[in-house]
Amino acid sequence: MPSTRSRVRFAVSRYELxxxxxxxxxxxxFFVVHLAMQHTGPWFFVGLRFVVAGLVSVLVFHRSLARIRWRELGAGAAIGxxxxxxxxxxxxxxxxxxxxTSAFITAFYVPLVPLLQWLVLRRPPRRMTLVGVACAFAGLLFIAGPSAITVGLGAGEIATLISTVPIAAEIILIGAFASRVDARGVTIVQLLAAGLFGFAAMPLTGEALxxxxxxxxxxxxxxxxASCLIQLTMNWAQRHVSxxxxTxxxxxEPVWGGIVGRLAGDRMPWTTIVGALLVVAGVLVSELRPRRPEREDAQVTGDTAGLPAAEPAPEAGEPARR
Structure with a gap:
């Protein structure tokens, strides 16, 4: 007699790794950028950073230049x-x-991605994914500490808060285009576009060289x-990860940032350790996929003998299997 107990399977794919x-x-x-900001303006630094990333990607993936179509140009410009x-x-x-404080405010993109995906793309996330998002965001609050919650909103806080919207949009756009474009070609375009947009913002903000x-x-x-490697990996892996x-x-990200800071001499309070554990727990919880009991599965398929069961629908944002 088959067991009626629900089973849970856990797997981490190479794309997730x-x-x-x-x-x-x-x-x-985070630590590197914070140090660099003592010697240059933000838009010049972003422009140079991503132009360098784009040129590196051209050198490494120059053969992909011949395969760039209007689709890659459009997707790369939007992501860039x-x-x-x-x-x-x-x-x-x-x-x-x-x-x-920056890590705390930037963390708003964590719940923002599934919410924007739900509102804009009409793709509701799985229940366990929402639980994982909530757990990870709670961990980010612990990492930021109580002082970040009570801090007033100055120009830096407002700029960081607004940045969470395009950060979330980047993830959604990559997920939307990943299965329809050449990963290497769109990586070249988006990195060069990001650098050019960064330089273009300098006269608009009055930033000098x-x-x-x-x-x-x-x-x-x-x-x-590093940005070239990061963006290429995102475009490749998000073909298979929603x-x-x-997100x-x-x-x-702030957990790893805290580890780097600790190695650089920063002291890590107990709240940071608790937050790191919560973030990791959020990743694990989001991977839990409860299966229905076999009896329920049979009832769902109508106990139709000889007919194969329907494949489960892909997760929100995940391209259907071909």
Whole structure:
């Protein structure tokens, strides 16, 4: 007699592991950007960072240039605009607010992605994904600490808060275009577009060119190479990982940032440790997929002998299996 108890399966794919790896690299950039902002303006730094990333991607994937179509150009320009606006505003905020406050405010993109996906694309997320989002966001609150909750909203806080919208839009756009474009081609376009948009914002904001210095040049080049790797991995992995699940993984960014800060000499309070555990728990919870009892599955399919059961519908934002 078949068991009627619900079973839960847990699996982490190589695509999710890749996103976890680039999230760790992503988290380390907070400290680097904060130091660089002492020597340059945010929009020049973002422009140089992503132009370098785009040129690196051209050198590595030059064969993909022949396969770039109007579809890659359009998708890359849209994603690049979101990247430039999101990173530009977040970088501007990091010039005047502590990294913990920035991490707390930036965390708003975590619940924003499934909510925007629900409102704009009419794709409701799974129940366990919502639980994972809530758990991860609660962890981010612990990481930020109580002082971040009571801080007043100045220019840096407002810029960082606004940045969460294009950051969430970037994730949704990548998920929307991932299965329909060449990953390498669109990566080249979006990185170069983000850099050009960053430079274009300089005269609009009145930002001047910085004085020549290795203090901003070396970080910009290093982050440019890292950005190329990050964006390529996002475009490749999000073909198989939904935007909501990807957001859960990306929410570990401040955890990795805290680890880098600790290695650099920062003390890690108990609230940060609790927050890190909650974020990891959010990732794990989002991967739990309860199965229906076999009897219920039989009733759903109508106990139709000889007919194969229908495949489960893909998760919101996840491309259907071909």
């Amino acid at each position: 890749a996103l976890i790896a680039i999230t760790a690299l992503w988290g380390a950039t 605009a979101a990247i430039a606006l999101g990173y530009g505003l977040q970088t501007a905020g990091l010039a005047s607010i502590p990294s913990s 910085p004085a020549p210095s290795w203090d901003w040049l070396l970080p910009a080049v290093a982050l440019g190479v 935007p909501t699940k990807a 859960i993984i990306y929410s570990g």
